[in-house]
Structure formats: structure tokens, C-alpha cells
Amino acid sequence: xxxxxxxxxxxxxxxxxxxxxxxxxxxxxxxxxxxxxxxxxxxxxxxxxxxxxxxxxxxxxxxxxxxxxxxxxxxxxxxxxxxxxxxxxxxxxxxxxxxxxxxxxxxxxxxxxxxxxxxxxxxxxxxxxxxxxxxxxxxxxxxxxxxxxxxxxxxxxxxxxxxxxxxxxxxxxxxxxxxxxxxxxxxxxxxxxxxxxxxxxxxxxxxxxxxxxxxxxxxxxxxxxxxxxxxxxxxxxxxxxxxxxxxxxxxxxxxxxxxxxxxxxxxxxxxxxxxxxxxxxxxxxxxxx
Numbered sequence: 002x003x004x005x006x007x008x009x010x011x012x013x014x015x016x017x018x019x020x021x022x023x024x025x026x027x028x029x030x031x032x033x034x035x036x037x038x039x040x041x042x043x044x045x046x047x048x049x050x051x052x053x054x055x056x057x058x059x060x061x062x063x064x065x066x067x068x069x070x071x072x073x074x075x076x077x078x079x080x081x082x083x084x085x086x087x088x089x090x091x092x093x094x095x096x097x098x099x100x101x102x103x104x105x106x107x108x109x110x111x112x113x114x115x116x117x118x119x120x121x122x123x124x125x126x127x128x129x130x131x132x133x134x135x136x137x138x139x140x141x142x143x144x145x146x147x148x149x150x151x152x153x154x155x156x157x158x159x160x161x162x163x164x165x166x167x168x169x170x171x172x173x174x175x176x177x178x179x180x181x182x183x184x185x186x187x188x189x190x191x192x193x194x195x196x197x198x199x200x201x202x203x204x205x206x207x208x209x210x211x212x213x214x215x216x217x218x219x220x221x222x223x224x225x226x227x228x229x230x231x232x233x234x235x236x237x238x239x240x241x242x243x244x245x246x247x248x249x250x251x252x253x254x255x256x257x258x259x260x261x262x263x264x265x266x267x268x269x270x271x272x273x274x275x276x277x278x279x280x281x282x283x284x285x286x287x288x289x290x
Contacts, residue, residue: 061176
């Protein structure tokens with residue numbers, strides 16, 4: 002599933018190619034692509050026609066297109082394989098094209114939602130005073146948000162009485178960090194994924210947040226991380242950060258810092274990659290929430 006850098010790359014592409022364009026027509030080609038829009042595909046298409054997209058916004062892994070001037074927003078769920086592509090109107094349809102948005106201008110491009118596994122989709126939602134879609138109002142700010150509160154995060158981290166990787170993936174504490182970038186930041190911080198959060202000092206939390214931001218900014222600079230053809234930007238191009246990963250996906254390879262073999266362990270229906278020498282496990286199991 003795309004994490005913050007991948008979603009931000011898509012957001013920037015939409016800002017360039019879709020912002021301030023008026024919708025002329027919408028085709029919903031698969032009902033699962035609008036299953037979160039309870040009224041169905043016909044209502045989704047009818048309500049979106051004639052609307053103008055504002056500047057796309059993001060919080061963590063969540064991306065939405067504000068609607069002008071009526072308010073509300075189109076929330077995009079990319080899921081495991083969702084793609085938002087800006088394509089020439091005459092381009093052949095993609096095999097897994099689910100939604101097509103045509104525009105009322107002469108630019109000659111349209112917005113397409115492609116989703117091979119149909120876990121993602123688009124939906125219309127009301128927005129609050131801050132412009133946030135109502136269904137994601139509970140999501141915390143992400144570490145690249147200028148309004149992210151480092152001190153409040155530290156206090157919440159210590160109160161949560163959990164382990165550090167669980168905390169990094171808890172979207173009510175900090176949004177946008179998924180499995181890949183959690184493993185990368187923990188490797189850079191020399192922290193084992195089962196380290197209890199109750200023992201974190203302010204300097205340790207600040208160091209970890211610094212590494213989270215560094216790894217995300219580095220991924221942004223090269224278009225995100227792509228392990229297959231399912232994650233692409235709006236022009237269909239893959240990201241290249243997978244070539245720079247230090248821990249994630251490197252089982253059996255030497256640690257770039259000490260040479261010890263990187264290990265992988267099953268973790269919460271995922272995998273955790275770590276260096277057993279640089280990231281020593283805690284001495285006793287920690288109670289988790």
C-alpha cells in the first residue's frame with residue numbers, strides 16, 4: 002500500500018494537471034470503485050458533473066480533491082493497487098480502468114482511476130471547517146506537516162504503553178508512516194521494532210522523528226518506492242527509492258552499517274526487517290496495547 006511519499010508524489014502531479022479544472026462527465030466502469038460512496042455510481046457521477054477541482058490535499062496516506070465552490074471533496078483510496086493517471090483522451094483504455102473523469106476544457110487530457118485488485122476507490126464526502134473530509138477527521142497529522150506537534154507526539158508515545166513500530170503505524174498518533182518507512186527509520190535510529198515506548202526520552206523521540214522525516218524526504222526526491230508496476234505517479238512513472246533502502250526487503254544481505262546479515266521476522270501480518278546487531282531487541286517482552 003502506498004505510504005506518505007508515494008501519495009504526496011501523486012498529489013503533486015494532480016496539483017499540476019487537475020487542479021482548477023471543471024468536470025464535464027464521469028464514467029463509473031466498476032461498482033467496487035465507488036463502493037464507499039453509498040448512493041452508488043450513478044449518484045457519484047451526477048454529483049461530480051459540473052464541479053471544479055481545487056488544489057489536491059493530503060494527510061498522511063489520505064488524498065482528496067476539494068470541490069469548488071460548493072465544498073465537499075473526492076477522497077481517493079488507492080488501496081493496494083490504485084492508480085490516478087492523467088492520460089490523453091485518445092489513449093487506449095487500461096485493462097483495469099474503473100473510473101474516467103473528463104474535463105470541460107480543451108487540454109485534451111482526462112483523469113483515470115485504475116485498480117487491478119479493486120481494493121481502492123473514489124467517494125464524495127462532506128468536509129469540516131479545516132477542509133478535512135469527515136471520514137478521516139480522526140487521522141493525526143503527518144511528520145512532514147508544518148503543524149505536526151513533536152512534543153505532543155512524544156507525550157502520547159509514552160502514554161500509549163506499546164512498542165515503537167506499533168506506535169509508528171498507529172494513524173491516530175502519527176499518519177503516513179507504513180511498514181517500509183517504519184523499518185527504514187528504525188534502522189537509522191538503531192531501534193528494535195519491539196522497543197517499548199514508555200522508556201523513550203525526548204531526545205530519543207526527536208532523533209527518531211528526524212530519521213522518519215529524512216527517509217520520507219529522500220523517498221520524495223526520487224518519486225517514492227516502487228517494488229512492482231502497481232505504484233506509479235500520474236504520468237505512469239515508477240519511483241526509485243527501493244534502490245536506496247537500508248533494511249526493508251534486504252533479508253539475507255549485509256547491513257550497510259556493520260555488515261551483519263539483515264533478518265526478517267513475521268510481524269502483525271507483515272514483516273519486519275532489522276539488523277540484529279545494530280537493533281538489539283529489548284531484554285524483556287513489553288506489554289502492548
